[in-house]
Amino acid sequence: MSELPVLASERLVLRPHRLADFERLAAMWSHPVVVTHFGGKPFNREDSWNRLLRYAGHWQLMGYGMWAVTRPGEDVHLGDVGFLHGERSGVAPFGCPEAAWAFHPEAQGQGYASEAVACALEWADTRFDRTVAMINPGNAASIGVARRCGFAIYGEATYRAEPVGLWERPRPA
Structure with a gap:
């Protein structure tokens, strides 16, 4: 596969994950605030390791994936943003990439998620309908x-016995 894309917004850099991100990634996914709406149970190190490998595998197999979000010049993992393909029990396939994002508690409430998602969507708009x-x-x-990033709800589903809203965003004309 060719070199993975690095994106930049006004305050953020979205770059491929690295092995050096693992400790911060594991800390984020084990934090109760972060997992509140992801089933409520903190992820263990094994789960986080598998997540990191899944991120790398998405790029290899799907041609898209998740980025590590950092601030320019700091290279400290603030969160994850990007696109995935999930084969989930009980949820019909979407037929297109799924946008996803999560941030460390100290990076929440500062507009980073909206900025990073908007940056990733600019990239996606050149590839996906x-x-x-x-x-x-x-x-x-x-x-x-x-x-804020242009998604609108189009349905509901149940995933792992929890209700979820299904949101969509068509590529702007």
């Missing part, structure tokens, strides 16, 4: 990000 997002209806912050 549509993107979707699956969001827990209690996750007001992520719903706000989705709305």
